[in-house]
Amino acid sequence: MPNNYRIAKVSSLLKKEITLILQNDLENDLIRDHFINISKIDLSGDLQHCKIYITSTAKEKVRKEIVENLNTAKSSIRHSLGKRIEMRRVPEIIFKDDVVLDKGLSVLKLLDELKNKNQNNNVEGKDAKS
Template sequence: MANVRVHRVAEQLKKEVSDIISNHIKDPRVGFVTVTDAEVTGDLQEATIFITVLGEDDQKEASLEGLNKAKGFIRSEIGKRIRLRKTPELDFKFDHSTEQGNRIDQLLHDLKRDEHDSEDF
């Protein structure tokens, strides 16, 4: 039962944080940020928000800095939107799964091409 609640809170948090970042954060450092996932501890005290950012590494770091600077604002907005006894502490982290997936895709593509090239001999 508690697991279901944690999962529901995580999904709601993901949705709300995404909306807040898209529509309410005015910091110019925060670029094209996508919230990919949210993980909440069992006691609902802490939440890790996973993000991807479009752009170069320096733009990604700047976006993360902007989000960390706006944590208080984001938490207060979440507190207004989600009814919890205590709004979780937020921790923003980069989601590297997309990059890893693209890398695996590229490796498989290269492997397939190499196999095809070796069959031509």
């Protein structure tokens, strides 16, 4: 049974160190030119596999390219991580685009459209009664 406290502690450490690596050590202009945030880390119970979800202010096409670049550079990121933290084995990492923010924004946009449509219908209904 995995120790949830240990997983949370290691996930927090990984998030902190990977953020520093992305900011300071990575020699990739595309990644350096865009604001990138690690939104979530899914670490397996055996601490061997790590999915890193990122968000960015960039457009979807650019975000996909950023994720591809990060996955291309994951071996050097993992190597840098191994120098920074004390773990018996540094987990295998994979970067993924966190689409939750986009989905949330699209839901908010739909709600705004419904609200505006509803307000227009109420105004038209009042005009018809007058």
